[in-house]
Amino acid sequence: MRKLLILLLGMMACLEAFAGSIKYGPWVTEAREDCVTICWLSEKPGMAYVELSDGTKLWETFAGRRIFKRLHSVKIDGLEPGTELCYRVCGTELVDDSNARNPRFGDTYEGTWQRVKTFDSEAAxxxxxxxxxxxxxxxxxxxxxxxxxxxxxxxxxxxxxxxxxxxxxxxxxxxxxxxxxxxxxxxxxxxxxxxxxxxxxxxxxxxxxxxxxxxxxxxxxxxxxxxxxxxxxxxxxxxxxxxxxxxxxxxxxxxxxxxxxxxxxxxxxxxxxxxxxxxxxxxxxxxxxxxxxxxxxxxxxxxxxxxxxxxxxxxxxxxxxxxxxxxxxxxxxxxxxxxxxxxxxxxxxxxxxxxxxxxxxxxxxxxxxxxxxxxxx
Ligand SMILES: [Fe+2]
The missing domain is CATH 3.60.21.10 (Metallo-dependent phosphatases)
Incomplete structure (x- = not known):
């Protein structure tokens, strides 16, 4: 019984750590008929990506590199008008980048699944x-x-x-x-x-x-x-x-x-x-x-x-x-x-x-x- 309680408390702590990695968000901005931009603020800097329901991962990058930030934004384009996008925001926290050749990463997080629709000029x-x-x-x-x-x-x-x-x-x-x-x-x-x-x-x-x-x-x-x-x-x-x-x-x-x-x-x-x-x-x-x-x-x-x-x-x-x-x-x-x-x-x-x-x-x-x-x- 005691072991089970400790296990449960451990699991709850893990869940809290997961939830705590996203400070606020996501929020969707820059919406058009063919694109949206997904933003969020994480508790710690780190690499980040948006995952789509088909498993596609769209990483936050700058000029060919994944970057380590707290305020994240990932633009998704090439979409059709009125498309319902199912997505979640995810990331890996950076622990130490003092050695540029070997940055150390820590916890990962996965947000809850969200749905948003692109704009549609045909909508009534x-x-x-x-x-x-x-x-x-x-x-x-x-x-x-x-x-x-x-x-x-x-x-x-x-x-x-x-x-x-x-x-x-x-x-x-x-x-x-x-x-x-x-x-x-x-x-x-x-x-x-x-x-x-x-x-x-x-x-x-x-x-x-x-x-x-x-x-x-x-x-x-x-x-x-x-x-x-x-x-x-x-x-x-x-x-x-x-x-x-x-x-x-x-x-x-x-x-x-x-x-x-x-x-x-x-x-x-x-x-x-x-x-x-x-x-x-x-x-x-x-x-x-x-x-x-x-x-x-x-x-x-x-x-x-x-x-x-x-x-x-x-x-x-x-x-x-x-x-x-x-x-x-x-x-x-x-x-x-x-x-x-x-x-x-x-x-x-x-x-x-x-x-x-x-x-x-x-x-x-x-x-x-x-x-x-x-x-x-
Ligand atoms: Fe004002």
């Missing part, structure tokens, strides 16, 4: 939930996430300022940006738009390591799900009073001009131009802000970027940043489409089908605060 609907301006309030973030019906959602969209300005390190950024979402991001891709806070502080490149997106740039891109083409943009910081926080390192005007040049071409691509519904997502809403003394860049975007989006046939813009709810009707500020600025720590649920977009805004208590249906011609 596109359903997604937007979170923004959480600013470290993990309790509200968890409450908003817990309300998500994963079976009726295609992806999650983090629209910036999920964390607050700081010196970004892996554990803290993953904690604040993702952990409150629980296991949702293992099966629902998480896409990201950078907020002004995620552009402040040091080591801001880490944000794109946690939410990798290679084409064409970490924080601006297009993608398609069902009837909707998305254009995601990054407006950086918005005004003089805030720009002093960058100690002269911000060159956002050049960065936004780069995006305008890119967007001119991107909206002509068939993936975007043929979509029945077109949505622009970004943290800083391109509105003619009522404060004419500040928010210079925001008002500049309203004048210089919105006409391009009007011409491209954009049907809706969803922004954040201002920590208040604003709904700008079409035609009120150079805009041919409505602009919804979501309040801080609220979730916008969007259900899109050809010809119709339904928007509902919820607070952390689950109370519906706003709802509208857009008819799309």
């Amino acid at each position: 609907t596109c359903r997604f939930s937007i979170f923004n301006d959480i600013h470290l309030e993990v309790d509200k973030y968890s409450a908003l996430a817990a309300q998500v019906d994963s079976a009726a959602t295609d992806f999650l969209f983090l629209n910036g300022d999920i964390a607050s300005a700081g010196n970004y390190v892996e554990d803290t950024f993953v904690h604040y940006a993702l952990e409150a979402l629980g296991t949702l991001p293992a099966g629902l891709p998480v896409h990201f738009a950078r907020g002004n806070h995620e552009g402040r502080g040091n080591n801001t490149q880490l944000v794109s390591d946690v939410f990798p997106n290679s084409d064409p740039a970490p924080f601006y891109y297009t993608f398609r799900q069902g009837p909707v083409a998305f254009i995601v943009l990054d407006a950086g910081e918005t005004g003089h009073s805030r720009s002093i926080l960058y100690s002269g390192t911000a060159v956002y005007e050049d960065y936004i001009n780069e995006q305008i040049e890119w967007a001119r071409e991107a909206v002509q691509e068939l993936l975007f131009s043929t979509a029945p519904v077109k949505i622009c997502l970004l943290h800083v809403p391109m509105i003619d802000h009522q404060n004419k003394e500040d928010y210079l860049l925001q008002r500049w975007l309203n004048v210089h970027f919105v006409p391009l989006l009007n011409e491209a046939g954009v049907d809706l813009m969803v922004g954040a940043d201002l920590h208040e709810f604003i709904y700008c009707e079409p035609g009120t500020m150079n805009n041919a489409f409505p602009i919804l600025c979501n309040d801080a720590a609220r979730r916008v649920d969007c259900c899109c089908e050809s010809g119709k977009v339904t928007l509902k805004v919820y607070n952390a208590d689950g109370k519906e605060e706003f709802s509208t249906v857009l008819e799309i011609e």
Whole structure:
């Protein structure tokens, strides 16, 4: 009996060691019709791979070498639209690499099996939930996430300022940006738009390591799900009073001009131009802000970027940043489409089908605060 107890305790310790090797994750990002990127954070650095249900092992590599990291990402491409991928994340922990010719490895781990689907432009609907301006309030973030019906959602969209300005390190950024979402991001891709806070502080490149997106740039891109083409943009910081926080390192005007040049071409691509519904997502809403003394860049975007989006046939813009709810009707500020600025720590649920977009805004208590249906011609 005593031996059996010791054996059981030993087995439990082993299981704990296995579970403890993955600190958080996996989460799926950079989802397209033909690819996804699987990320996770392990307790210790080591070699890592994604295993598919057919036994294929896709190792994390750099230029032909398996690498030893804690923040892992494995891109899987060559997939078909609407493919359900069954996967788990695995690894071997590094114990000592002081002898480069003979690194010592320790425990291995295997995560639980997960399922995620690639996007599919033939799907009849596109359903997604937007979170923004959480600013470290993990309790509200968890409450908003817990309300998500994963079976009726295609992806999650983090629209910036999920964390607050700081010196970004892996554990803290993953904690604040993702952990409150629980296991949702293992099966629902998480896409990201950078907020002004995620552009402040040091080591801001880490944000794109946690939410990798290679084409064409970490924080601006297009993608398609069902009837909707998305254009995601990054407006950086918005005004003089805030720009002093960058100690002269911000060159956002050049960065936004780069995006305008890119967007001119991107909206002509068939993936975007043929979509029945077109949505622009970004943290800083391109509105003619009522404060004419500040928010210079925001008002500049309203004048210089919105006409391009009007011409491209954009049907809706969803922004954040201002920590208040604003709904700008079409035609009120150079805009041919409505602009919804979501309040801080609220979730916008969007259900899109050809010809119709339904928007509902919820607070952390689950109370519906706003709802509208857009008819799309
Ligand atoms: Fe914010």
